[in-house]
Amino acid sequence: MIPRAKLVQQKRDAAVTWLDGRALPEGGVWATKARKAAEDRLRDMGMPSKRDEYWRYTDPRRLTESTVQPAVLHDTGDALPLFDRVDRVKLVFVDGVFDAEASDAPELAGAEISQLRDAARSDLHWARDIYGVLEARGQTPISRPLASLNTAFATNGVLIRVAGKAPRPLALIYRRSQDTADALMHHVIRLDAGAELTLLEDGPVAARYNQVTEIDLGEGAVLNHIRAQGRDHERVGATHLFARLGAKAQLKSFTLSANGALTRNEAVIWLDGSDGTAHIAGACVGDGAFHHDDTVFVNHAAPRCESRQVYKKVLRHGAVGVFQGKILVDQIAQLTDGYQISQSLLLNEDAQFLAKPELEIYADDVKCSHGSTSGEIDANQFFYLRARGVPEAQARMLLVLAFLAEALDEIDDHALAAELRDHLEAWLNRRT
Amino acid sequence: MLNINNLHAELEEDSEVKILKGFSLTINPGEVHAIMGPNGSGKSTLSYVLSGRDGYAVTEGGATLEGVDLLEMEPEERAASGLFLAFQYPVEIPGVGNMTFLRTAVNAQRKARGEAELSAGEFLKVVRAKANELQIDADMLKRPVNVGFSGGEKKRNEILQMAMLEPKMCILDETDSGLDVDAMKLVSDGVNALRDAGRSFLVITHYQRLLNHIKPDFVHIMSDGRIIKSGGPELALEVEENGYTDLLAEAAA
Ligand SMILES: Nc1ncnc2c1ncn2[C@@H]1O[C@H](COP(=O)(O)OP(=O)(O)O)[C@@H](O)[C@H]1O
Ligand SMILES: [Mg+2]
Numbered sequence: 001m002i003p004r005a006k007l008v009q010q011k012r013d014a015a016v017t018w019l020d021g022r023a024l025p026e027g028g029v030w031a032t033k034a035r036k037a038a039e040d041r042l043r044d045m046g047m048p049s050k051r052d053e054y055w056r057y058t059d060p061r062r063l064t065e066s067t068v069q070p071a072v073l074h075d076t077g078d079a080l081p082l083f084d085r086v087d088r089v090k091l092v093f094v095d096g097v098f099d100a101e102a103s104d105a106p107e108l109a110g111a112e113i114s115q116l117r118d119a120a121r122s123d124l125h126w127a128r129d130i131y132g133v134l135e136a137r138g139q140t141p142i143s144r145p146l147a148s149l150n151t152a153f154a155t156n157g158v159l160i161r162v163a164g165k166a167p168r169p170l171a172l173i174y175r176r177s178q179d180t181a182d183a184l185m186h187h188v189i190r191l192d193a194g195a196e197l198t199l200l201e202d203g204p205v206a207a208r209y210n211q212v213t214e215i216d217l218g219e220g221a222v223l224n225h226i227r228a229q230g231r232d233h234e235r236v237g238a239t240h241l242f243a244r245l246g247a248k249a250q251l252k253s254f255t256l257s258a259n260g261a262l263t264r265n266e267a268v269i270w271l272d273g274s275d276g277t278a279h280i281a282g283a284c285v286g287d288g289a290f291h292h293d294d295t296v297f298v299n300h301a302a303p304r305c306e307s308r309q310v311y312k313k314v315l316r317h318g319a320v321g322v323f324q325g326k327i328l329v330d331q332i333a334q335l336t337d338g339y340q341i342s343q344s345l346l347l348n349e350d351a352q353f354l355a356k357p358e359l360e361i362y363a364d365d366v367k368c369s370h371g372s373t374s375g376e377i378d379a380n381q382f383f384y385l386r387a388r389g390v391p392e393a394q395a396r397m398l399l400v401l402a403f404l405a406e407a408l409d410e411i412d413d414h415a416l417a418a419e420l421r422d423h424l425e426a427w428l429n430r431r432t
Numbered sequence: 433m434l435n436i437n438n439l440h441a442e443l444e445e446d447s448e449v450k451i452l453k454g455f456s457l458t459i460n461p462g463e464v465h466a467i468m469g470p471n472g473s474g475k476s477t478l479s480y481v482l483s484g485r486d487g488y489a490v491t492e493g494g495a496t497l498e499g500v501d502l503l504e505m506e507p508e509e510r511a512a513s514g515l516f517l518a519f520q521y522p523v524e525i526p527g528v529g530n531m532t533f534l535r536t537a538v539n540a541q542r543k544a545r546g547e548a549e550l551s552a553g554e555f556l557k558v559v560r561a562k563a564n565e566l567q568i569d570a571d572m573l574k575r576p577v578n579v580g581f582s583g584g585e586k587k588r589n590e591i592l593q594m595a596m597l598e599p600k601m602c603i604l605d606e607t608d609s610g611l612d613v614d615a616m617k618l619v620s621d622g623v624n625a626l627r628d629a630g631r632s633f634l635v636i637t638h639y640q641r642l643l644n645h646i647k648p649d650f651v652h653i654m655s656d657g658r659i660i661k662s663g664g665p666e667l668a669l670e671v672e673e674n675g676y677t678d679l680l681a682e683a684a685a
Contacts, residue, residue, distance in 0.1 A: 402527025
């Protein structure tokens with residue numbers, strides 16, 4: 001055991017090493033202030049270490065080291081990109097850098113869309129109340145240094161403020177180009193009271209990426225968020241989603257991950273107003289050199305809110321899945337309805353699932369449940385399908401998709417859910 | 433059609449547990465055979481060994497379907513060759529819709545036999561008509577396979593699968609268990625509708641009452657892994673009246 005003080009020092013030293021030779025991006029008043037504060041937080045917390053309890057199941061080294069290990073681009077062949085048939089406003093990022101040429105005009109009725117790199121140069125911007133603010137709040141009770149690093153140094157990302165019901169989804173499309181690209185991307189989404197938006201994200205971002213998304217939902221606002229993280233085998237990435245929900249606001253967020261050498265997806269959600277709803281779900285399929293970590297923190301800070309966490313992982317050939325999920329119910333949050341399930345399907349014996357579900361409840365009149373399971377393909381179901389003439393590989397595929405269905409069912413839009421399912425099936429077919 | 437010859441089978445993981453001990457039976461096209469026998473005599477094991485479930489080792493004897501060695505085939509190949517087992521305990525599959533399941537099975541078998549797959553429209557038409565006869569409503573077709581079905585619904589669902597797959601050799605394992613009188617009638621009518629000169633049935637049952645509806649040509653009494661007595665439908669009535677005790681004693685003597 002390393003003494004705590006020494007560990008803290010090592011982590012701080014690692015931050016100093018990383019910061020060495022890097023200057024904060026230039027910008028206007030609000031951005032500079034936010035970045036400076038974030039850098040201070042980073043220096044204080046230090047870099048994450050695999051000795052941190054919070055990083056117990058996932059080694060953060062590849063996310064924190066100064067050099068980026070090359071990640072060969074995955075050839076998707078003739079597969080249609082996701083969300084291609086959806087009528088949406090498309091913004092394209094290549095290696096995490098906005099590509100205006102490849103993007104649609106950023107015009108969406110009722111919405112104000114700007115690029116962080118432009119907005120950060122101005123002295124005033126609505127995003128100043130959110131940028132780095134939710135991230136800073138997310139540093140307690142557990143520190144998330146990679147998110148502070150992102151706030152301090154990110155220059156790319158989209159700032160979107162929606163006043164009404166956005167008539168079309170906004171799609172953020174991430175393409176990769178360079179084998180050693182290292183991307184920092186920071187989005188801010190603000191939905192005013194009663195506003196609605198569907199936000200789509202698709203693609204692997206970069207060889208290595210660190211993404212933060214801060215979401216602020218006003219009273220009764222509704223955000224549907226569907227994210228697919230591409231199929232690149234070698235890329236590594238860490239994402240943080242910080243979301244604050246006002247009264248009666250609704251957040252539905254679903255993430256699909258296939259492949260990827262290392263993924264850490266953190267979600268931090270505060271139900272600040274009464275009667276809010278937060279559903280957060282994920283489905284991942286991993287094969288071989290694949291490590292996927294979902295780390296979720298949901299804080300019920302007001303009465304009568306509902307939260308659901310539904311995570312499903314299909315793992316084989318040494319793939320590792322991690323789930324750390326916590327529901328914290330404040331004393332004031334009476335009549336909370338909290339649900340959490342994390343399950344893995346291990347397709348062979350060397351795959352591994354590590355789960356740490358937690359409940360911390362200070363209110364007395366709540367309904368909270370959580371469960372975590374790990375299992376193989378059910379032999380009875382498998383035989384039943386084969387006895388009806390379904391060949392072995394197809395039977396296995398049906399059962400894998402059936403296992404993931406519960407997570408996909410969390411997506412409200414049936415057409416989008418069906419599209420994701422079809423993609424998943426095609427990916428899985430190519431692998432068998 | 434089905435030829436079972438001196439079949440011996442034991443548990444794969446425990447060769448001490450010998451279950452089938454020289455089971456022989458020949459079923460010709462168009463015939464309906466019934467197997468009756470006390471619990472634990474190996475009836476379900478026979479159906480599993482024939483349909484290819486893992487976990488059993490055949491140590492002696494064999495079985496052929498239309499002259500082709502059954503035991504060499506994968507379960508899905510046996511199914512595509514025309515073997516069908518209506519399970520004693522139909523399996524629930526959450527996340528797979530009943531309709532998807534049926535269509536996948538029908539088309540997989542057609543593909544294996546080199547036939548064209550049914551289009552979604554064609555399939556829907558056929559399935560609706562057959563489901564209707566079994567009083568299986570649209571909701572049951574939409575729901576995940578057997579999930580939340582009552583015992584009777586599960587058994588009707590087995591018969592629907594059989595009707596859709598049109599197998600040559602149908603094995604029904606205690607399809608009557610857990611059925612009330614009305615469900616029994618539905619299921620029997622479903623089976624009888626499929627009877628024809630080219631299709632054979634092996635009806636495993638505990639009770640004679642199913643055989644009032646599905647009239648067998650032959651009845652066999654099974655005990656301790658083999659047939660101890662064969663006869664006509666009157667044998668089932670004898671069991672109904674006197675139980676198995678006399679028959680077992682007679683065989684032991
Ligand atoms: N998988 C198994 N594991 C242990 N015992 C089994 C297994 N399958 C069958 N048996 C045993 O074999 C015997 C025959 O069972 P079964 O075929 O189910 O009989 P039946 O269907 O005639 O009631 C029983 O004693 C049963 O306990
Ligand atoms: Mg039985």
